[in-house]
Amino acid sequence: MLTPSLPRPLRVREEARTSARVALSAATTEGVQLRTRDIPSWLAGRGRANDFRVDRIPFAQLDGWAFDEATGNLGHRSGRFFTVEGLHVTEQDGPFGDGPHTEWHQPIIKQPEVGVLGILVKEFDGVPHFLMQAKMEPGNPNLLQLSPTVQATRSNYTKVHQGGDVKYIEYFVGPRRGRVIADVLQSEHGSWFYRKSNRNMVVEVTGDVPLLDDFCWLTLGQISELLHRDNTVNMDARTVLSCLPHPDTGAGALLSDVELFSWITEERSRHDVRAERVPLLDLPGWKRGESAIEHEDGLYFRVVAVAVQAGNREVTGWTQPLFEPVGLGVTAFLTRTFGGVPHVLVHARVEAGFLDTIELGPTVQYTPGNYAHFAPRDRPRFLDTVLHASTDRIRYETVHAEEGGRFLNAESRYLIIDADEADAPQDPPPGYAWATPAQLTSLVRHGHYLNVQARTLLACLNALAVTGR
Incomplete structure (x- = not known):
């Protein structure tokens, strides 16, 4: 997103310049900090430098989380983070409501706060580089993947958890220190989140940026190579990268934009589509055991609980629910x-x-x-x-x-x-x-x-x- 006060011809030129610089970074397959072939070993080294552990636990061992006696909804004692609730969905197709009708019930995550997914960009040797983070997430199969510079919920960066500061958040929240290349609200997984959005941002800076542990500067070409490797670039990084401007080659589309x-x-x-939040207690078709909420047919997904240790996170130890497909x-x-x-x-x-x-x-x-x-x-x-x-x-x-x-x-x-x-x-x-x-x-x-x-x-x-x- 560019400054709206610029006259249109200047905006067009600025957009073209930004697209060209993105293309230059995409065409550059070696960066100033790491060679592309060394990035997997760098990631592995960051994993060895920190203590990571995730263990499944029964719901009774969740610390700070509890099922509400009246609704059965699973929430945190702070009233923040997120809740696991029930959802009743009906869908009727057709302009006159005369099409097929479907109906189902399911657990859903309700997390109304908007998170920040932000990537910082800085030019080195004339080429834009992207500041990526080796971030541990408890649900990742290999725990550690490349994430955006900032990947934080509002609860994280306002320190509801009473943990440490979110690194580099000052470049994305509050007075801006750089030029905004992209800034847009995007949905999360609509099958598992109820109306959840994140702010996807790319911000370019020109001044000095301290390089902290677990972070590295990569070109877009290097990141593109890594997108061919299993479980390396995390979902939050992928969605932000999709918001980058690229040269327009859209002429000749079967359908016009209109x-x-x-x-x-x-x-x-x-x-x-009508989606009504309902109590998780006695949700039709779903059963709750000591360690999982799952569908009676064993399909779709289950709700489970984990205990997490992560030495480089704002909070180094916690428990939480997760959805497991x-x-x-x-x-x-x-x-x-x-x-x-x-x-x-x-x-x-x-x-x-x-x-x-x-x-x-x-x-x-x-x-x-x-x-x-x-x-x-x-x-x-x-x-x-x-x-x-x-x-x-x-x-x-x-x-x-x-x-x-x-x-x-x-x-x-x-x-x-x-x-x-x-x-x-x-x-x-x-x-x-x-x-x-x-x-x-x-x-x-x-x-x-x-x-x-x-x-x-x-x-x-x-x-x-x-x-x-």
Whole structure:
């Protein structure tokens, strides 16, 4: 986001300059601090330098957390952080409410405060570098991953937990010390969070910035290389990276920008989604045991509790609930080229926790195990196309973890797959549309248009363009 008081010609030139400098950083595969091949060993060294441990515990051993006697909701004694509640969802499709009707109940995380996900940028030797953090999150399969410079809830940086200061927060909250490149509210996982947003920010500075332990300066080209490695760049970094401006190559889109916005508005209008918060106690279809809240069929996800030790965090030890998915997810864009212009197939996806009914999601975003017992005709559209894609069509495949501060071992195979007319027709089925990466880059500069999984794939698309792999 650029200063709105600038005259339009100056804004346009400044935006073009910013895009060019982002492209320069993306094309630079070696940085001033670390060689790209040394970054994994640097990450491993930061893991050895700190004491990390995560243990599953029964709910009775949660410190400061308790189930409310009246509602069964799980919350913290401070009244802050987040609560685990119940949600009753009904969805009716069709402009006149005459379409298919679905209904379900589930646990949901309610965390109304807006967090800050911020990456600091500074130029070294004429090339913009991004300040990344080796951050431990209790739900990450490998605990330590590259995160934004700042990844903090309001409770964190206002020190509700009475812990230490959040490092570098002064560059993102309060008087600004640099130039804002991106600043937008984006949704979190709509399937597990109730109307949760984070402030995604990129801020460039010119003065001296102290380099603290567990932080390193990397070019965008180096980060793009790391996006090809399993469980290395965390979800919060991926969503911020998707908000970076890139050179506009969106000419020749099947749908004009006006047509794409009209389609999104139509999809939001035809879905009547009602999500009502209800007590977690006796939630239909779910059962609570000593160590887990889980679905009676053993599918979807469970709520569990963990005890955490982390020597380099603001608080070095705590307990908390986490959501744990049942099975590895599959998240994919199908891609085609029309008139020489690359397109991806987006899905107008309904998730219970979205603020505005639908957001654009990947072509496929499912956990296949949840549908293993379905007849082929009843399985989610395009899921089998993705699962059975030949290796020569897979342009990108990496396992990425979802948000490790709230989800335990939540991993998905992220894929970008070339399709043909038989797999994905030019005239797609209802609820799907072809959009160019440039159109998605434009949409992501505004909040609540692309869901978090689509933003990860957009970051991966940009990385693919850089690395050529």
